Amino acid sequence: MMLRGGLRDGTAEDVVQDVMLAVWHKAGQFDPHRADAAGWIYGIARNRRIDMARRRPLAQPDEMPELESQEPDADQIIALQQEARHLAEALARLAPEQVEALRAAYFDDVPHSRISEMTGLPLGTIKSRIRLGLERLRHELKKIAP
Amino acid sequence: MTAIRHHIPDDMLDAYRAGTLPHAFGVVVAAHLSLCDQCRARHEAADMIGGAFLLGAEGANLRADARDRMMASLEAPAPKPPPRASGPFPSAVMNELGGRPPHWRMLGGGIRQQILTTDREGSLRLLYIPPGKAVPEHGHSGQELTLVLQGSFSDSAGAFHRGDVEVAHDEIDHQPVAGPGEPCICLAATDAPLRFRALIPRLLQPIFRI
Numbered sequence: 161m162m163l164r165g166g167l168r169d170g171t172a173e174d175v176v177q178d179v180m181l182a183v184w185h186k187a188g189q190f191d192p193h194r195a196d197a198a199g200w201i202y203g204i205a206r207n208r209r210i211d212m213a214r215r216r217p218l219a220q221p222d223e224m225p226e227l228e229s230q231e232p233d234a235d236q237i238i239a240l241q242q243e244a245r246h247l248a249e250a251l252a253r254l255a256p257e258q259v260e261a262l263r264a265a266y267f268d269d270v271p272h273s274r275i276s277e278m279t280g281l282p283l284g285t286i287k288s289r290i291r292l293g294l295e296r297l298r299h300e301l302k303k304i305a306p
Numbered sequence: 307m308t309a310i311r312h313h314i315p316d317d318m319l320d321a322y323r324a325g326t327l328p329h330a331f332g333v334v335v336a337a338h339l340s341l342c343d344q345c346r347a348r349h350e351a352a353d354m355i356g357g358a359f360l361l362g363a364e365g366a367n368l369r370a371d372a373r374d375r376m377m378a379s380l381e382a383p384a385p386k387p388p389p390r391a392s393g394p395f396p397s398a399v400m401n402e403l404g405g406r407p408p409h410w411r412m413l414g415g416g417i418r419q420q421i422l423t424t425d426r427e428g429s430l431r432l433l434y435i436p437p438g439k440a441v442p443e444h445g446h447s448g449q450e451l452t453l454v455l456q457g458s459f460s461d462s463a464g465a466f467h468r469g470d471v472e473v474a475h476d477e478i479d480h481q482p483v484a485g486p487g488e489p490c491i492c493l494a495a496t497d498a499p500l501r502f503r504a505l506i507p508r509l510l511q512p513i514f515r516i
Contacts (some may be wrong), residue, residue, distance in 0.1 A: 162358060177375065185384040195316065195350060198357030206356065210325030218325055219332045219398040221339035223393050248358045266352055267359035269324045272317075297355075 161205060161267065175212055179205045189223060192237045196244035206269055242305070250300035258293035265290050310342045312470035318451075319345065323352060330423060330430035330495035333398050334451045334471065337493055340396035341453075341469035369494040394468070394491055395487040399432075408432055416441060428497040435459065435492070442481070448498030450474040452482075457490035459483060 182204050189201055212216045251259060265277045272290070276283045314322075314335055321327040322335040323392075339346050389405035402422040410418035418434035435441060437457070444485045451473055458467045459482040466472055467485075474480060484490035 196354060196357060196486065198361050199350065199354035200357070202356035202360045203353040205360075206323065206353070214325055216329050218322075219329070219336035219401070220388065221336045222397045224346075240397070244354065244358065247354060250359055250360075251355075262355065263359055265320070266355040269356070269439075271321060271324050271326055 161202075162208075169210065170298055175205075175208055179208045182208060186278035191224070191231060192240065194224060195242075196240055198244065202267075210269075246301055246304045247297075249304055250297050253300050254293060254296055258289060261286065262293045262297070310344065310467075310469040312343050312464075312466060313342065314338050314471055315473060318473075319348065323349070328495075328497060329425070330428040331451055331497070333402055333422075333430055334453050334493055334495045336398035337396040337455070338453050338469065338471050340391065340398065368493045378458035396455075399455070399493060402430065408436060410434055417441065428495055430493070430495045433490075433492045433494055435482075435490040437484050437486050437489060439505075440481055440483045448496060450494060450496045452492050452494045455493055457488040457496050458485035459492070460485060 179201075183201055187203065190197070195203075207218060207220070251262070254262070260296070261275075264270050265272070272286050273283060275281075275286045279286070318327065318331070318335065327335065339349055388397050389400040389403075392400055392407075395403065399422075403420075408420045410420055413419055416436040416439055420432045422430045422432065424430070432455075435443070435457075441459075451471060452466075453471045454466045454468050456468060458465060459479040460466065461472075461482040463472060463474075463480070466482075466483070474511055
């Protein structure tokens with residue numbers, strides 16, 4: 161992910177180290193009722209990568225308040241894990257160019273204008289590919305988990 | 307509490323997520339995400355898609371000493387968490403305030419402001435408008451993003467309550483008026499100085515930096 165983000169080998173490694181450390185420090189904040197682990201770690205990694213490139217760290221939203229009951233709700237946790245699995249299955253069913261458009265937008269977090277520069281495709285095409293990809297994803301998700 | 311009706315546009319949320327938004331605008335987006343469940347869900351759902359790609363991503367090998375360096379760095383204390391939200395101010399705003407309550411500057415007519423940050427990319431300020439008072443009519447040479455933190459205001463685009471954001475573009479002249487009840491406190495980011503219609507406020511512009 162870091163190498164794809166255009167970081168050089170050594171820098172990418174420093175960010176990876178930094179992300180692992182941040183995951184370690186924030187582990188107490190991870191709430192399996194609200195996020196799947198991969199998405200949560202991805203969010204931390206995204207922020208660390210951004211902060212390496214920015215003069216000032218990216219402003220962050222408030223931590224979510226603790227849930228009222230301290231008892232873990234197994235149903236909710238399993239439902240969320242299932243949702244993450246369905247998402248992966250749905251992604252696997254998309255056409256390659258839609259997967260690539262979504263990967264650029266949601267994994268590489270490249271601005272649409274940059275994707276357009278890199279691929280030589282017009283901005284409108286990129287935007288509609290991402291939109292179609294998302295719609296298709298929604299459609300597949302409905303089929304997997306109606 | 308009234309439901310939030312005015313949200314961060316998709317393009318702006320994408321730019322925030324990619325880290326390309328100027329700092330002033332990033333703080334407004336982070337503050338809105340703190341107040342708006344709907345946009346927070348959009349934001350975290352996008353991370354979930356990123357996470358799905360992360361699971362499928364090919365790994366790259368780290369240098370041989372990575373493990374030892376990692377274990378050593380675990381000994382270091384955790385970084386200081388950002389200041390907590392306080393009163394109407396989300397954590398991102400408290401961070402800009404240095405963890406202290408605002409230090410208002412009077413602008414006349416009961417209107418107060420505190421400039422939080424200003425640089426070439428844009429400026430960020432808090433505005434305090436007493437109930438029923440109007441902010442002088444102004445146009446924009448750039449983009450302005452305003453988030454209501456307390457009370458409400460309305461202008462030609464509608465009514466804005468806590469958590470609502472207004473995106474004002476070039477050439478829109480508007481005159482926001484604070485609603486009744488609590489004083490209206492707003493967080494406003496601009497990427498260019500405002501232009502006021504009347505001569506007097508324009509004379510004051512360089513002094514008050516609004």
